[in-house]
Structure formats: structure tokens, C-alpha cells
Amino acid sequence: xxxxxxxxxxxxxxxxxxxxxxxxxxxxxxxxxxxxxxxxxxxxxxxxxxxxxxxxxxxxxxxxxxxxxxxxxxxxxxxxxxxxxxxxxxxxxxxxxxxxxxxxxxxxxxxxxxxxxxxxxxxxxxxxxxxxxxxxxxxxxxxxxxxxxxxxxxxxxxxxxxxxxxxxxxxxxxxxxxxxxxxxxxxxxxxxxxxxxxxxxxxxxxxxxxxxxxxxxxxxxxxxxxxxxxxxxxxxxxxxxxxxxxxxxxxxxxxxxxxxxxxxxxxxxxxxxxxxxxxxxxxxxxxxxxxxxxxxxxxxxxxxxxxxxxxxxxxxxxxxxxxxxxxxxxxxxxxxxxxxxxxxxxxxxxxxxxxxxxxxxxxxxxxxxxxxxxxxxxxxxxxxxxxxxxxxxxxxxxxxxxxxxxxxxxxxxxxxxxxxxxxxxxxxxxxxxxxxxxxxxxxxxxxxxxxxxxxxxxxxxxxxxxxxxxxxxxxxxxxxxxxxxxxxxxxxxxxxxxxxxxxxxxxxxxxxxxxxxxxxxxxxxxxxxxxxxxxxxxxxxxxxxxxxxx
Numbered sequence: 001x002x003x004x005x006x007x008x009x010x011x012x013x014x015x016x017x018x019x020x021x022x023x024x025x026x027x028x029x030x031x032x033x034x035x036x037x038x039x040x041x042x043x044x045x046x047x048x049x050x051x052x053x054x055x056x057x058x059x060x061x062x063x064x065x066x067x068x069x070x071x072x073x074x075x076x077x078x079x080x081x082x083x084x085x086x087x088x089x090x091x092x093x094x095x096x097x098x099x100x101x102x103x104x105x106x107x108x109x110x111x112x113x114x115x116x117x118x119x120x121x122x123x124x125x126x127x128x129x130x131x132x133x134x135x136x137x138x139x140x141x142x143x144x145x146x147x148x149x150x151x152x153x154x155x156x157x158x159x160x161x162x163x164x165x166x167x168x169x170x171x172x173x174x175x176x177x178x179x180x181x182x183x184x185x186x187x188x189x190x191x192x193x194x195x196x197x198x199x200x201x202x203x204x205x206x207x208x209x210x211x212x213x214x215x216x217x218x219x220x221x222x223x224x225x226x227x228x229x230x231x232x233x234x235x236x237x238x239x240x241x242x243x244x245x246x247x248x249x250x251x252x253x254x255x256x257x258x259x260x261x262x263x264x265x266x267x268x269x270x271x272x273x274x275x276x277x278x279x280x281x282x283x284x285x286x287x288x289x290x291x292x293x294x295x296x297x298x299x300x301x302x303x304x305x306x307x308x309x310x311x312x313x314x315x316x317x318x319x320x321x322x323x324x325x326x327x328x329x330x331x332x333x334x335x336x337x338x339x340x341x342x343x344x345x346x347x348x349x350x351x352x353x354x355x356x357x358x359x360x361x362x363x364x365x366x367x368x369x370x371x372x373x374x375x376x377x378x379x380x381x382x383x384x385x386x387x388x389x390x391x392x393x394x395x396x397x398x399x400x401x402x403x404x405x406x407x408x409x410x411x412x413x414x415x416x417x418x419x420x421x422x423x424x425x426x427x428x429x430x431x432x433x434x435x436x437x438x439x440x441x442x443x444x445x446x447x448x449x450x451x452x453x454x455x456x457x458x459x460x461x462x463x464x465x466x467x468x469x470x471x472x473x474x475x476x477x478x479x480x481x482x483x484x485x486x487x488x489x490x491x492x493x494x495x496x497x498x499x500x501x502x503x504x505x506x507x508x509x510x511x512x513x514x515x516x517x518x519x520x521x522x523x524x525x526x527x528x529x530x531x532x533x534x535x536x537x538x539x540x541x542x543x544x545x546x547x548x549x550x
Contacts (some may be wrong), residue, residue: 009037011045011182018042018180019049022125022157026149027177029170030161033184034335035293038161039070039129043102044078046125046157052101054155055124060107062135064090065260065287069267071095071104091432092461092528107137111144111377112432118381120148125157131170132162132328134364134395140374143392146174147383164328164361173394187338189300193351201303201348202234208301208346209281210241213250219298219343220280222288222336226307226322231257234283251277258284258294261463263520270294286325289332293339300337302330304349311370313404318370326359366397371405372435376414379421380429388419412439430539431532433457441536450536452496458529459495464521483515499525 011018011032021028032038043057051057061067071088080086087096089105096103105113107128114120126145131138145158160170167179198204205223212221225231235255242253258270274280274296282294286306306325311318325333330347337343347354366374375388389402409415414425414435421429428438437457444453484501486494498515502522505511512519 009041010035010184011037011041014180014182015045018045021178021180022046022051022159025178026153026156027145027158027160027174029165029167029174029177029179030159030182031165031167031179032161032163032182033186034163034332035184035186035339036182038182039066040074040077042127042129042159042161043074043125047102051125051157053124056101056103056122057125057127058110058120058123059102059104059127059129060110060138060141061104062107062130062133062138063260063287064106065262065267066130066292067104067106068264069271069292071102072268073271074102074104092524092531107135107141108432110141111137114144115377115380115429118383119152120156121152124155125159127159127161129161130163131160132165134362134366136365136369136371136374139364139366139394140377142170142173142394146392149174163332170394184335186335187340187342189334189338189343189345191334191345191347193347193354194349197304197349197353201305202230202237204348205234205301205303206237206241208348209238210245212299212301212346213242213253213279213281214245216299216344218251218277218279219341220274220282220294220296221299221301222294222297223281223283223301224288224303224333225283225285226303226305227285228257228259228261231259231283231285238281238283251279253279253281255281255283258282258288258292260285260287261521286329288336289329294336295340297336297339298341298343300333300343300345302333302345302347304330304347304353308368310368311401313370313398313400316370316404316408324353324358326362327354328361330354330358364395366393367395367401369401370408371397371401372408375402375405376409376421376425376429376435379409379415379419380426382421409435412436414439427539431535433461433532437461441532445536454529454532454536455496455499455525456492458532459499459525460492461528462521462525464495464518464525 018030030038030042043059046057061070067088067090071086072082075082075086078086083095083097084099086102087100089096089103089109091106091108120126128138128141128145131142142160149156149158167181171177171179205225209221209223223234225234235257238255242255252275254274256270258267270282271294280296282288282297288294304325305322306329308321308323309318310321334345337345378386378388378391388406389399406415406419409425410417412435413422414428416422424442427442428435431438431441437460441450441453441457444450484494484497486497498517502511507526509519512522
């Protein structure tokens, strides 16, 4: 099958303007409307213009699913195998080679690379994409890029790209750098509001989806849900309702989920065109707001909510809360209906809530997260002029959050009473884990149970969830009862026992399927465990460690 030729997108018309700005400025802000092509085309433009002759182009993404999907698209457009000239790197997975000159990577991976190579000399261009999402890592990278362009003014170019970011604010942060505005191809989108907030947004989304399918002309439907659980329910119920429709009353339908933990082979289906005479329903998290563009969408259903992690420094605890989206997010969602032709957006909330209750923009992650990992990272850079409490952030976190992070790190021996990083802290910083998990592994090694702690850390990092099966038959129930239950010691011991049971089968994928465990997630936990073991052995350099065995 021939590779698709690069599409003619709005950004292509501005190629000369972009290259001229990059040639003459160390930092350029590119505000590209949704659909302008900034994520896939900017790297290719700079590659064509010779910027990869003296280093690779790094393009950061806040989300793993976007790093993988966009790199795959760019490789297709350039007609090269993924992992050669074009590749990606996400936590615990690296598909790059010595030939890679365009590299898509999560912002967290770029931060980790800077630990071993603070000047990031391997890159001639660093593009911070989707900066409007204001992820914690992107905000730290903005501060580090500000420092780095001073040290590498002659041989580094930095581009900050976004669909909605306040360009003037970022320009001021980078000493008045130029801001380029690239229009997108957006058709008008008609917005419909509910008269009141529905008591159940899944049921309301379901009714709206069936109404569209029965009454509207062809065109795909994008339904925004808050997370994987909602998506699974919605996909199941929507498939059932569509099957119960009178035969011949509607065109065919295909229901597809889209979220971060979906296996790559299932993600790809979302980007393939719909079969003839068939409407696709894509049920997605906010990954489809700006990070990924799904062609063919004409109708959007917006429940008005998003799942957001919130950290409370007082309790030291995270909560995963369903909260109202911002007006910026609502507008992004609506804009997804106007990519290919005029569209419609069904908002499951009244206009008064949009106008009076929604925040103007999303609260940056840095102002609602634990900063322990970020502070440990900054400490490990050994930059004498960095004062953590005065670090140059685009939007500074509260002093309470920073002090909480310092307190947490002190309690787990990562920093001393003077705030200096300790030897233990340096080891922790080299592990791609939350500080508390890193410290657990170090302590487990001292106590001779590193092998078991590695297994638990790997499963937690792979985000394995114990799903309830849909199977109602007795055989399914019998098999489920065979899963270890933790022997009363809690979830972590249960996860350890599950992995050890799988290990005893020789890592047979059928065992996972029989017990309704995600095969891909379990395989990932095995790979993560091996990688963590290798990292620890490299750090230890001959010191006694006990990470082999079950």
C-alpha cells in the first residue's frame, strides 16, 4: 500500500514565513488553530530546510498516545519505516535508531534525557507541541528552555506550538520572541445547548448519539467522555442500542473507543476512514480535543466534564475528580466538528453554565500536582543558580506546594536539612518513577526483597487494572475465582501474586485472557520490570542487588 503524500494543510502556505522566523530567532511561538497541521508538518518543514544536518528534531507531546500516533503519521507521509528516520520515545518504550532525525517524545522523556545530557546537544531543534495543555513537564521544560537558549544561542532553535495558548504571555516569558499565527481550516459549527444539566451524562450522550444516527446525514460522531470506564460503558450501550434499531432504518455504524491505555493496533482504527455507507462513533477522552485529529467528524457530543488529578498538599493525597471543563476546552471540542465541512456540536449543559460557571482556561497542572518528582529532577541537575522557590515558571505554583515537595523529599532522604540532594536522592532521580516508588525500591534492596518490590512497581507503572469480565457463564466465573486475592494483605500483594502466578505459566498470554487481564498491560509490566532491573544494575555498578528471580 503506497504511503500517503503529505496533505496540503494551512501551515504549508506559511512555510517560508516560519523558516524565516526560525532562521533569525532562537525561540518562536507558533499559534496554530486546530487542523492547521502544526503537529505533523512543522518537523517536516524544518527537516526539508536542512535543520536535521546538525542534529535531530525533537517534538514533545504531553500524551503518550499522541507521541505514538503523530510519529506514525509522519513516518507514513515521508514513506519511511517507523523507528528509522522518524521514531518515538515514551516511558519504557523507545522506537528510535541512530538514523532517527525526527523524534516524537513525551515531555517527561525529554526531561529524563536532559539528566544525562543537560545541553541536549543531540538536538538542533526542540518543538514543545500542545503547550496549551500546560502539563507539569511542559511547564518545567519552558523554564529549562529559557536557560538553554542562552547557553546554546548559536546552535539551538526552540519552537513552542499551541492551538490556544496566550502567545503574548509566552513571548514575554522568552524576552519578546516572535509569535506566528497560522489559521486552521475550520467550517462553521452550529452549537446546541441542553435546557438543564442531565442527571446522567452517559444516558444523555447515548440518546443524542442515537438521534443523530437516525435523523442526520452521513458524518462521523465524536463523543467526549471523562475516562476509560465511561468509554467502555458508552461503547457497550451504544453498540447494543444500534443493534436494536430496525433493520434498514439507518446506515451501518461502527463504534470505536479512543483513550490513552488503548493498544496501538486499536488506536490505528480510529484514523482509518469509515467503510462505505457507515457512520463511525468515536468515544474519546480529552485526548481528542487537540492532541489528535480524527478526520471525518461532523458531529460532536460534549458532556462538559473531564477527569482531572488534583493534589492536596495539606493531606499529601491525590484525588481523581470529574470536574467541569473550561470554556477553552469546550470551544476546542466544538471545533472538532468543523474540520471537513460545516458541523454540529451538542453541548449537554445550558448556555448559562458555559458562560457563568466554566473557567476561562484549564488550571495548569503545575498548580494542582505534587511537585516532589519535579523538584527532585531540578535538584539533580546540579545547577548552582537554581533556587527551587524562585524557579522561572510561566505560572508559578504556590509556595505551599513547593514547600510540601521539599518536605516530602526530606522525609524520604532525597535531600538533606540544607535542601541539598543526597546520594540516595541521586539514585532516585535516575529511576523513571515517582520518588516514593524509587525510595521503596532502594529500601527493598536493603531488606532483600527488591525482586518483589520491582514487580509491584512495574505493575503500578504499567497501570494494570483488574477488570470485571462481561462473561456471565459459569466457566468464566470459575476461572475468575482462581485469581489470587492478596491473602488479606491488600492490593499490592494481590498484584504481586498475580504476576507470580503468570510467571509460573511461562508468561502464557492465554492465562491473562482466561482471567480477564489485559495481555498488553501484563506484557508491558514484564518489560518495565526488566528495564527497571537493568537501570538499577547500571546505577549499582557492582554493588550487591537482588532484582533477579520472581
